[in-house]
Amino acid sequence: MNKLTLRARLWILALVPVLGVIGTSVFSMYSANSVYSDLLERIHKEAFVAQSLVINGDRDLYQALVAKQALLAGGPGPDFEKNLKDFRENVVQVKDRLNRAEQILSAHRSGWSDFRLEGKPESIFDEFTALKADFPRWETASEKQIEDVRTGKTAPGASGEIEDALFKTVRGNINDIGEILDLGAEDSAADNRSRMDRTNMTVFAVVLAVALAALVLAFTTIRAIRRAVDRILSASEAGREGNLTVRTSLDGSDELAAVGGALDGMLDSLRKVVTDIQQKSAALSALSETTAASCEEVTSTTNEVAESNSRLAEEVNRGRTGAGEASKMVREMNSIILSAKELASSADQNSRQMAAAAARGKETVAQSIGHMENIRNAVGETEKLITDLNNYSARIGVVGTTITSLADQTNLLALNAAIEAARAGEAGRGFAVVAEEVRKLAEQSQQGAREVAELVGKILEGTESAVKSMETSRKGVEEGVSIAHVAGEALEKIMDATKSSVEDIRRIIAATDKEAEQSGRVIALIEDTASVMGNADEQVQNVAASMEETAAAMESVATGATEVSATAEDLRKITERFIVDGTPPRGLALR
Known part of the structure; x- marks a missing residue:
């Protein structure tokens, strides 16, 4: 297969x-x-x-x-x-x-x-x-x-x-x-x-x-x-022989078109790499010549840097001393800020207690207002009841007067009946006894009516005094309710002022926290600066030593630049066999 x-x-x-x-x-x-x-x-x-x-x-x-x-x-x-x-x-x-x-x-x-x-x-x-x-x-x-x-x-x-x-x-x-x-x-x-x-x-x-x-x-x-x-x-064989300008130019979206596209991309990348190498080799050759000339300038510059390092060391010592003094002053300022923070915290606690007391006072006043409202309502009802009682007593007096009048008339009728019975003789003796009993009852009724009238008079005097007393109490209760409302409004204003004070104190505490944090950062920064100054002093000394080593290294760089120039020439000769712009190199024909 x-x-x-x-x-x-x-x-x-x-x-x-x-x-x-x-x-x-x-x-x-x-x-x-x-x-x-x-x-x-x-x-x-x-x-x-x-x-x-x-x-x-x-x-x-x-x-x-x-x-x-x-x-x-x-x-x-x-x-x-x-x-x-x-x-x-x-x-x-x-x-x-x-x-x-x-x-x-x-x-x-x-x-x-x-x-x-x-x-x-x-x-x-x-x-x-x-x-x-x-x-x-x-x-x-x-x-x-x-x-x-x-x-x-x-x-x-x-x-x-x-x-x-x-x-x-x-x-x-x-x-x-x-x-x-x-x-x-x-x-x-x-x-x-x-x-x-x-x-x-x-x-x-x-x-x-x-x-x-x-x-x-x-x-x-x-x-x-x-x-x-x-x-x-064909494109692969041309690329193997050094012709990087040949392309497959396959259209479509299948796998072979993808392979052709990948090969074209690889040839493009390789052409760019070869072109870049050719350009870099020429630039490297010129750079090596420039490097040799720059070595002399670096050597003279190194001597100037050494002198500058001596002056820099003196400035670093003075900066380190100043950083120590600044750190001391900032620490003192930080302690003052912390004290202010403690005072603000104490004021915040007192303000909160005052706000709580004002809230309790407001609640107590509200309860007092409620109780006084209840008392006012009760006094009003009592005043109404006493007024009704006074009216009833007056009506009782009228009834007593009526009873007294009836008793007088009954007594008069009994007397007339006794006289008529005496005139009748033996026949009117029984009627005379009855008339006598009626007269006695009339006298007793008259006496009871007088006593009732006296009691009613006393009740009327008492109810009138009670009505006046109730009216005075009602007015006092109403004045107390008004005063309690005024006290409640005053406590409300005290609570609002206390809340504002608490918020202001909290802002002060937050500000002091930020100031304390910032002062801590400043202290750390000053200490870091002092440490940096110390390190800078050491670095200056190290730079001075490095300058001496740099001067020695410049001689080695000059020698290396000569070697790099020779290497760039060899690289240029190697890349000449590749076709990157359609023009065949010497000894190679375009297929």
Whole structure:
């Protein structure tokens, strides 16, 4: 396989699926023919079984007719029950066979429904439906006809036109079913055979078209791949010989185009590298000459740097001393800031306590206002009750006055009655006793009314004093409520002022925190500066030593520059064999 060419491998790769498609198609045609044979056999078997059932049903129907005719002709006799049993058994067999035939055909109802006799629109299932309607009618009419002969209503040997017409209709339905079965079996076989032939032709045409399309596609693809491979191979050989201007120039988005693009990119990159090397070698040669001249300048500059280092060392010492003093001053300032922060924290705590006390005072005042409001309401209600009591007492005084007046009149009437009784003598003695008792009661009532009047007067005086006292209390309570509201508003302002103070103090604390942080950073920065100054002093000394080493190194650089110039010349000679701009070098022709 490894010895085959790429073209041969591609043709093998293309022919394998084509042969597979052809083989699969042949197998499919063979399988389809087998399925057709099985289907044809099943159709014939199904039609044969149904036809046998229909024929046997027709035979049973005829036997039932023979038994019926024997019953009607012989009348009641020794064979009547036997003939009746034969009639009924044949009727049951007719129903059973025709039902089984219909069930077999119903398994493929859609297929058998399409077959119809010439000149008749009914399908085979329509015939079964008509048979199910007509056969019970014939059976019922025949049973009635037999029963009439048994009971003597009809003379033996009589015939029925209706029953005969129904029998002919049933026989006609059965015959139509048999003919449709024959027609369906033949038409199904012919139709399936025609379908199978069309399927085989279609499969053959599709396989042929697929095979031709696959071969054309394979030929086109192989030719395109061959051309792409030839271009890639030509560009690779040209690049190997040093021609970096050749390109594959492959179009498309397949893998070979990607390989060609990658090869073109590699040749572009290689051309740029060679061009860059050529340019760098020329620049390196010029640079080596410049380096040799610069070495002398560096040597003189090194001496000047050494003198500058001495002056820099003195400045560094003075800077380190100043940094120490600055660090000391900043530390003192930092301690002052921390003290201010502590005082601000204490003020913040006191302000918070004051705010809490003001809040509690506000809450207490609010509660006091609520209680005083309740007292004011209670005083108002009490004042109303006392006023009502005063009114009731006044009414009681009026009633007492009325009672006193009535007692006086009663006393006067009792006196008049006593006088009249005295005039009557012995006859009026009893009445005189009663009049005396009435007079005594009137005097007692008068005395009670006077006492009630005195009590009512005292109550009126007390209620008037209570009303005045309640009014004074109400005014005092209202003034207390007003004062409590004023106190609440004052506490509200105190709380607002306290909150503002707390916020200001928190801002002061935050500011002192930032100042302390900044002062800490300044201290660290000054200490770092002092450390840097110390390091700078050491570095200055190291630079002084390095200057001496640099002077010695410049001599080595001058020697190295001469060697680099020679190397650049060798590199230029090596890169001359590559073509980078379309012009072949000496001794190399462009292919």
